[in-house]
Amino acid sequence: MHIADGYLSPQTVIVSFAVATPLWIYAFKRLKSELNEETIPMIGALSALSFVIMMFNIPIPGGTSGHAVGATLIAILINPWIAFISVSLVLLIQAVIFGDGGISALAVNSLSMGFVASFSGYYLFLLLKKYKFAPFIAGYLSLVAASFFVGLVLGIQPLFWSEDGRPLYFPFGLNISVPMMVGAHLLFGIAEGTFTQLIYMLMHKSEERVYEV
Amino acid sequence: MKYKIFMILGTLVLLVPLGLLSDSPAWGEWESEYYMKILGFIPKGIADAKGIKPLLPDYSLGSSHPVLWYYVSALLGAGLIYIIMLMLSKIGTKNAK
Numbered sequence: 001m002h003i004a005d006g007y008l009s010p011q012t013v014i015v016s017f018a019v020a021t022p023l024w025i026y027a028f029k030r031l032k033s034e035l036n037e038e039t040i041p042m043i044g045a046l047s048a049l050s051f052v053i054m055m056f057n058i059p060i061p062g063g064t065s066g067h068a069v070g071a072t073l074i075a076i077l078i079n080p081w082i083a084f085i086s087v088s089l090v091l092l093i094q095a096v097i098f099g100d101g102g103i104s105a106l107a108v109n110s111l112s113m114g115f116v117a118s119f120s121g122y123y124l125f126l127l128l129k130k131y132k133f134a135p136f137i138a139g140y141l142s143l144v145a146a147s148f149f150v151g152l153v154l155g156i157q158p159l160f161w162s163e164d165g166r167p168l169y170f171p172f173g174l175n176i177s178v179p180m181m182v183g184a185h186l187l188f189g190i191a192e193g194t195f196t197q198l199i200y201m202l203m204h205k206s207e208e209r210v211y212e213v
Numbered sequence: 214m215k216y217k218i219f220m221i222l223g224t225l226v227l228l229v230p231l232g233l234l235s236d237s238p239a240w241g242e243w244e245s246e247y248y249m250k251i252l253g254f255i256p257k258g259i260a261d262a263k264g265i266k267p268l269l270p271d272y273s274l275g276s277s278h279p280v281l282w283y284y285v286s287a288l289l290g291a292g293l294i295y296i297i298m299l300m301l302s303k304i305g306t307k308n309a310k
Contacts, residue, residue: 001239001241002239002242003241004242004259004262004264005262005263005264006256006258006259006260006261006262006264007241007258007259007262008258009258028301031301031302032306035302035306038215040299040302041215041218041299042215042218043298043302044294044295044296044298044299044302045215045218045219045222045295046218047294047295047298048222048290048291048292048294048295048298049218049221049222049225049291051287051290051291051294052222052225052226052229052287052290052291053225055229055232055272055283055286055287055290056225056228056229056231056232057232057233057234057235057239058235059234059235059237063237064237064238064239064240065235065237065238065239066239066240067232067239085301086298089294089297089298089301090290090294093290093293093294093297094290095267096265096267096268097267097268097269097289097290097293098267098268098269098270098271098272098286098290099264099267099269099270099271100271100272102262102264103264103265150241154241161258163257166254166256166257167256168256168257168258169256169258169259170241170256170259171248171252171256177241180240180241181240181241184239184240199221202217202221203217203218
C-alpha cells in the first residue's frame with residue numbers, strides 16, 4: 001500500500017498535504033493530552049511495533065505480497081489520533097531511510113494506512129466491542145478500508161492526468177486499481193486482524209479503558 | 214503492561230527474517246521495468262520520479278547478507294521510531310506545562 005514517488009500527479013500531492021497537515025497538527029496536540037508515565041513508552045513501543053510488523057511480507061497467489069500495518073491496534077489501545085501520528089512517523093522513516101513509499105506520497109500514505117485505518121478500526125471496535133473478536137474484525141476491515149482509499153487515489157490518476165492517451169502517473173484506472181487493491185487486502189486483512197486480536201489479548205486491555213476520541 | 218509490549222516487540226524483531234520469504238512486490242509497487250513489459254512504456258511521472266537516496270534501500274545494502282541487513286533495518290527503524298516518539302512526547306509534555 002506504499003505509494004512511491006512519481007505515482008501521483010502534483011495536484012494530488014498538493015491536495016493530500018493540504019488535507020493531512022492540519023490533521024497532523026491536531027493529532028500532535030492530542031498526543032500531548034494522552035501522555036503520562038505509562039503511555040509515553042507504550043506509544044513509542046507500539047509505533048516501533050507497527051514498523052516491524054510491516055516488515056513481515058506475506059505472499060498471496062498472483063505474484064503479490066503485502067503486510068499488516070498495526071494502526072487499529074494503536075487506535076484501540078491508545079487513541080486513533082495517536083495511531084495516525086504513529087503510523088505517519090513510521091511511513092516517514094520508511095520513506096527516508098528505506099526508500100519504502102515516496103516522500104511526495106507521504107500524505108496519501110499517511111491518510112490511508114494512518115488516518116483511514118486508525119479511525120475505521122477504532123469505530124468498528126467501539127461498535128463491536130462486546131464481542132470477543134471485535135479486534136480481529138476491526139483490524140480486518142480497517143485494512144480493507146485503507147486499501148479502498150489507496151485504490152481510489154491511484155485509480156483517478158490516469159482519469160485526470162494523461163497525455164495523448166498515455167497516462168503520466170499511475171497508469172491503471174479505477175476499474176483495475178480498486179478491485180486489485182481491495183481484493184488483495186481481503187487476504188492481508190486476515191494478518192491485520194490476527195495481529196490486532198492477538199496483541200490486544202496479550203495486553204489484557206479491559207473494555208472500560210477505551211479512550212474517547 | 215509496559216514490559217509486555219517490549220517482549221512482543223523483541224519477539225517480532227527476532228522473527229523478522231520471515232518477512233524475506235516473499236520476494237514478490239506488493240500490487241502497485243513495481244519496478245519501472247514492469248510498466249515497460251505491461252504497457253510498452255513507462256509513464257512519464259514514474260520515469261522522471263526523483264526521490265531522495267535512501268540509506269538502506271529496500272531494507273538492505275547490496276545483495277549480500279539479506280538476513281543480516283533485515284535485522285539491522287528492523288533494529289534501526291524500530292529504535293529510531295521509538296526515540297523520535299519519546300522526543301515528540303517530551304516536547305508535548307513541556308509545552309503542556
